[in-house]
Amino acid sequence: MIPFSDIERDFAWAVLDGEASVPGPLVGKSGRATSGKTVTRSFAVYQNNVYASLIDALASRFPVTARLVGEEFFQAMARIYIGCEPPRSAVLLRYGTSFPDFVVQFSPAGSVPYLADVARLEWAWHAAYHSADATQLTLAELTEAGPDAEDITISLHPSLGVVRAPFPVVTIWQISGREGKDEPTQLPDGGEDALVVRPKLDVEVRRLPEGGAVFVLALKGGATLQEAASSAMQEAPAFDLKANLAGLITSGAIVSVR
Amino acid sequence: MDQATAQVTANGVIAQNLTGNGPMPSRAGVGLKPEHYRDILDASPDIGWFEIHAENYMGDGGPPHAYLTAVRERYPLSLHGVGLSIGGAGPLDKNHLARLKALVDRYQPALFSEHLAWSSHDTVYLNDLLPLPYMEETLATVCAHIDEVQEALQCQMLLENPSTYVAFAETSMSEVEFLREVVRRTGCGLLLDVSNVFVQATNHGFSASDYLDSFPAEHVGEIHLGGHAEDSDDDGEALLIDDHGRGVADSVWALYSRALSRTGPKPTLIEWDNDVPSWPVLFAEAKRADAVIADRRSNRVRVSA
Amino acid sequence: MTAHTKKISGLAIGCSFAAALGMAASSQSTTAADGVEKCYGVAKAGENDCAAGKGTSCAGTSKIDYQGNAWKLVPKGTCETMELPDTRKGSLEAVDRDLPPA
Structure with a gap:
């Protein structure tokens, strides 16, 4: 009998890792035991839920930061941030306070030197709101x-x-x-x-x-x-x-x- | 925790008044969304009640609290937690419990509910309702956690049946058996999410009707209905995702009617959390639930007459 | 700080405060209407009004594929239209130095 704390640990690790294989003792439809592989798509629902919901939370908290670099880039950047610094509280509205510092360190965004400053302004906006x-x-x-x-x-x-x-x-x-079309701006x-x-x-x-x-x-x-x-x-x-x-x-x- | 805080008036117009904070009508309610604050306050639509996710109101102030205060002045409220991790192996977060207590004191909700799921591991919060195996060990943990919640909040709570996408080899009892035993040991009530029953029945290959028929209907204090998305699993079989991103499916409406025939009229929430529609669309969905409740009520009158 | 200088600067502060009140009183009727964007003018960025951050959800999601490899992506948004004074153009090229090991 595996203690639940071990099951929970393996599950949490596999969810956050994103690349890790499905944790051991899961079963698929009609109760047949699986060696991990055949429930991959089902297990991926959890990985996807965690990352997609947190990326969405960051995107709506840093909307201008996201517009500056485009959705695809922002989502990829946010995904790495979440993996490095997942939420530490169930109060999700506090999540993202360290995102601007992460942006500073994130070298693929280095070509947009003001990106972290905009993120800091957006976090100040969010903090003021709440x-x-x-x-x-x-x-x-x-x-x-x-x-x-x-x-x-x-x-x-x-x-x-x-x-x-x-x-x-x-x-x-x-x-x-x-809103609207972006004209080149000096x-x-x-x-x-x-x-x-x-x-x-x-x-x-x-x-x-x-x-x-x-x-x-x-x-x-x-x-x-x-x-x-x-x-x-x-x-x-x-x-x-x-x-x-x-x-x-x-x-x-x-x-x-x- | 004693069980006396629940005043069960099964099949009555007024549902259990779990927290002693005024009645919760056996009507449809909807989740309160910032997109709809103005619609609601401008027109005071005829809707039974609103539900909020507790965690979204754990900021210190600002528009969320200002609008919620105004809405609460006009409507009954249900407080629905999504982050307590009742199904987790570790201890409950005392700070989080204190935050919940503060919300209960401030907004005097008629109902408080949480999920049979976990979302925190060590210090990491995963922001999803994650599944647990149903076995003696987890049963004891969940019951201890519920005792702690009911002590802290000084009210009965409702525990919601989850949507799950995988199951555990360690599981040794059915979900309904597990829930029934939790109710017996803790005196909590149940929140029956009919959509979750449908989603799970499809994902795990069991009969949704059988699940509903064996559910301890007399302990249901609230019902949830929400939309789901369709995908497929590794074998190409249907995999449903409880995404609350659209209207309630017809098959779920049918199950809802079946559930009501056992529980009697209950406060029923329309859950629509992703791709939130305009207020009229959400309102119409609530009206549809109200119609099913009214239909059930008149059927019952005819049968008993 | 001597008592003398303290008194003088204290007086200066008092005067400034009174003058500031006068300025505030006269600007209150005009600031909003003019939409001036000078110092202390109000800046509104349209999108932010209701975007206090997506909150919690007790639902799953059917949106999949947030898997782009950021190390290979190039920022492609409104930054492309912004030109900094010393011609440090917003962004058109990927930065390929300082990457962590794959």
Whole structure:
């Protein structure tokens, strides 16, 4: 009698491996014992279910990444990722967090140097979609709370994420996310930083101005307004505090001020 | 776990109120899909209830919870887990149980169900309902897991019969015998997936009618119906795949009618998870199930009159 | 940091905050309508609105053949139409170096 834990282990291994032969003690139709071979197509249903469902999950989580390289390439890339890093939780909506890092390492995608940055932006979008909720401060509440304070600390929305990229990631994401025919596009020079936030139900992606990423990340890390502004100015002397604050306010990214 | 939480009103209009969270009507319901959130909230269609996959609502917030909250204000809810791995050899994931408990507390579902299957091995989650051999060892494990679930959630759960594509040489009892014994030992109820019966009967070469006729009908708290795809196995014989990607087949509708004649009217879910259709198409499929239930009810009235 | 500089910069922050509120108030009515895509403008990528990620399923699938060999495939999507400034063209050729052993 083979213990079930052994059966389960062999089964799981054969399902994930994809190439492995059918695990030992299976039987085919009408109960006849098989030496593994004659239930290959039946067993393949499980291999296919696991890979197809996870590839679909990744494709719908990284739709622009998939469009950039095409369906066939994306599916093949996702398949390898799944084999290397299968889900570790039954909460599938958390699956794919390490996919952008995988894309960086994946040499066949090396000819699309911005692919991993787009994937990071899409993961930030996905994380914001499922993040905790919070109510943003209205302009009136902000007016009451903030302006006279000497050293303000701003709490940002829990959905807020920042993606910094050496490529124009927001532009690429925007262009490739659009429906319709793709016209040849000359991309702008330099990198772009993205702010991703979901103040209510809709996730918004905004392009951050110079120094904005440092500023927002510092605030997110708990820095006071003053500290965040000086870090931003260190990186970008032209950092415009007023404009950045106004941007954060209109994004609905501020949930409290003290 | 005692069995008193289930209030069996067999053949009644109101099915078992398993979790104490309000009644679940013996009508058709459908799976709640993001594609249909707006259709449902804009028109409040006349449908009995909605079922959700618990794992899809285990995020912290955002649109899924906002829409589910709004839907729950208008309709009864059934919580259907797909990732607990009740049939697995290893221990249940305590964190996952806690997440389920949080959903039960928040949304007060009328029913909670899970599968006779496993999906996790060690720390890897395979995202499919994988089969197990039916034998004393697995029976004991499944019963222990169900006890743990019912303790944690403080309600009776329903266990669903699976679709399988292979069988194990180690199996020493039939699926129905296995399920019957699980019910006896744990006091859980059953979710009878009629489509899974049809799929398995074809794949493993047994009679679907015999399976249904021997099923412990008095313990059925919910029924599932879904579409399947046809393929062939290595011998060129029919291999059906339970893909929930189309309407329910006529042969399955016939089996459903047969099942209802034994269980009486039960909450019946139309499962359509792949290639999700427009709301009117899904709604029409639910109406068809409602018609079968109504037909069964009037037959019963005539017979008893 | 001395008390003096702290006070001055604190004052500056306060002013900035008030000014930012003014900017935010005046931009609120115009941002959405103009569809400006400058900094902090809202970017919408059509496909993403409802694509929060395919969730769980308790069903199997009849879709088969996700078996393409990525090591031999070439990215063939919208990347082909994107040209980076220093003419690092999106992608037309397979990268055949650094491949793992077959």
